Amino acid sequence: MTEILRLEAFCAGYGKATILRDVNLSVGEGRALALLGRNGVGKTTTLNSIIGLTRYQSGSIRLQGVAIERLAPERRVEAGVGWVPQERGVFRSLTVEENITAVARPGRWTLSAVYDLFPRLKERERNLGNQLSGGEQQMLAIARALVLNPKILLLDEPTEGLAPIIVEELLKAIRRIVREEGMAAIIVEQHAQQILAITDDAVILDRGAVAFSGESASLAADQAALSKYLGVSAVGGEVLHQT
Ligand SMILES: Nc1ncnc2c1ncn2[C@@H]1O[C@H](COP(=O)(O)OP(=O)(O)OP(=O)(O)O)[C@@H](O)[C@H]1O
Ligand SMILES: [Mg+2]
Numbered sequence: 001m002t003e004i005l006r007l008e009a010f011c012a013g014y015g016k017a018t019i020l021r022d023v024n025l026s027v028g029e030g031r032a033l034a035l036l037g038r039n040g041v042g043k044t045t046t047l048n049s050i051i052g053l054t055r056y057q058s059g060s061i062r063l064q065g066v067a068i069e070r071l072a073p074e075r076r077v078e079a080g081v082g083w084v085p086q087e088r089g090v091f092r093s094l095t096v097e098e099n100i101t102a103v104a105r106p107g108r109w110t111l112s113a114v115y116d117l118f119p120r121l122k123e124r125e126r127n128l129g130n131q132l133s134g135g136e137q138q139m140l141a142i143a144r145a146l147v148l149n150p151k152i153l154l155l156d157e158p159t160e161g162l163a164p165i166i167v168e169e170l171l172k173a174i175r176r177i178v179r180e181e182g183m184a185a186i187i188v189e190q191h192a193q194q195i196l197a198i199t200d201d202a203v204i205l206d207r208g209a210v211a212f213s214g215e216s217a218s219l220a221a222d223q224a225a226l227s228k229y230l231g232v233s234a235v236g237g238e239v240l241h242q243t
Pocket of ligand 2: 044045
C-alpha cells in the first residue's frame with residue numbers, strides 16, 4: 001500500500017502548552033481515516049498541525065515520504081494537503097462559481113466535477129457565499145478543497161450543526177469522494193457510527209494521545225472502546241448517547 005501521510009511521534013501545541021503527545025497515524029492511498037474522540041481531546045489540533053497552524057514541538061509529518069512539518073501552511077497546500085476548516089472559510093462576497101474557480105488547479109477535480117458531486121452548488125452558482133445555507137457552505141468548502149486537487153483531504157466535522165437530510169447528502173458525497181474516487185482523507189466526526197461505515201481506518205484520541213488505532217469495522221464492533229472513549233454504545237447499528 002502506498003502511504004500518503006504519516007505522523008510519527010508527533011508532538012505539538014499552542015504557545016507553551018503541549019496538546020498532541022506522541023501521535024502516530026498513517027493514511028494510505030485511497031483510504032479514509034476517521035479521527036474520533038470526545039470534545040477537547042485534540043482532533044482539530046491534529047488537522048491544524050497537518051496544515052501547519054500549531055506550534056511544532058517534535059516528531060514528523062511526511063506527505064508521500066517528504067517531511068512537511070516545518071513548512072509554512074501555504075507550502076503544505078501546494079504540496080497537496082487539502083484542508084476544509086471547521087469554520088468553512090468560504091469567501092462571502094464572491095459567487096459560488098468564483099469561490100471555486102479562484103482556487104482551482106488542474107486535475108481530476110474540475111468545476112464541473114464538483115458540480116456533479118454537489119448539484120445544489122450548480123443551482124447556486126451565481127449566488128454569493130453569504131447567501132448560502134450552512135449545508136451549502138459546507139459543500140462549497142469541500143468543493144474548494146477538491147479543486148485544488150490535493151493528495152489528501154482533511155475534513156473537520158463536516159456535518160456539524162446541519163439538518164439530518166443535509167448530513168445524509170454530505171456523507172453520501174464524502175463516501176463517493178473516498179470510495180469511488182479513491183481520495184485519501186482524514187475525517188473528524190461526532191457521528192461515530194455513520195463515519196465508521198464509510199472509512200477504512202480509525203484513530204481515537206484521548207487527551208492528545210492515540211487511545212485506539214485500527215480498522216473502522218473492528219472499532220464499530222468494539223462496544224468497550226466505543227463506550228470508554230466516545231461515550232456511545234452501538235446497538236443494532238444505532239448509536240445511543242449515554243446520558
Ligand atoms: N488556539 C488555541 N490556543 C490554545 N489552546 C487551544 C487552542 N485551540 C485549542 N486549544 C486547546 O487544545 C485542546 C484540544 O482542542 P481541539 O480543538 O483540538 O479539540 P477537539 O478534539 O477538536 O474538540 P471538539 O470536539 O470540541 O472540536 C483543548 O484543551 C483546547 O482548549
Ligand atoms: Mg474540533
